[in-house]
Amino acid sequence: MQPKFVIPGGCTKYLQPLDALVIANFKSKTTDFRIKFQTEQIERRSKRTGNLKALDRQQLINIASKAWDAVSPQLVRKSFELTGSYGVNHPKIFSHQVNMKKLII
Numbered sequence: 001m002q003p004k005f006v007i008p009g010g011c012t013k014y015l016q017p018l019d020a021l022v023i024a025n026f027k028s029k030t031t032d033f034r035i036k037f038q039t040e041q042i043e044r045r046s047k048r049t050g051n052l053k054a055l056d057r058q059q060l061i062n063i064a065s066k067a068w069d070a071v072s073p074q075l076v077r078k079s080f081e082l083t084g085s086y087g088v089n090h091p092k093i094f095s096h097q098v099n100m101k102k103l104i105i
Contacts, residue, residue, distance in 0.1 A: 014083050021079040022071055029067035037063060 007015060037059065041052055055063070 014085075017080045017083040017085040018076070021082065022076055025075060026067055026071055029070045030064055033063045033066050 034055070037055070038052070045052060
C-alpha cells in the first residue's frame with residue numbers, strides 16, 4: 001500500500017506552479033472563446049427560427065485548442081517564477097545561499 005501524503009491547505013500556489021497563472025488563464029480564454037462562438041451562433045440564428053444547439057465535441061476541441069494556443073510561453077515561465085519553482089540549472093537557485101556541495105551525493 002502506498003503511503004498517503006497530505007498537502008496542507010494554502011500550499012497549492014507554491015507546489016503547483018501551473019495552477020498559479022496558466023490554468024486560470026486557459027479557463028478564462030476558453031470561456032471567452034465559447035461565449036464568442038455562441039454569440040456568433042445567436043447572431044446567425046436570429047434570422048431563422050429554432051433553438052440553439054449545444055456545442056458538439058469538435059467545436060469544444062477547437063475552442064480548447066484556440067485557448068491553449070493563446071497561453072504564451074512567457075506566462076508559463078512567469079508562473080514558475082512566481083511560485084519560486086525553478087529547474088535545477090536555473091541561475092536563481094544559485095543566487096540563494098545554498099551550500100550546493102551538501103546537496104551533491
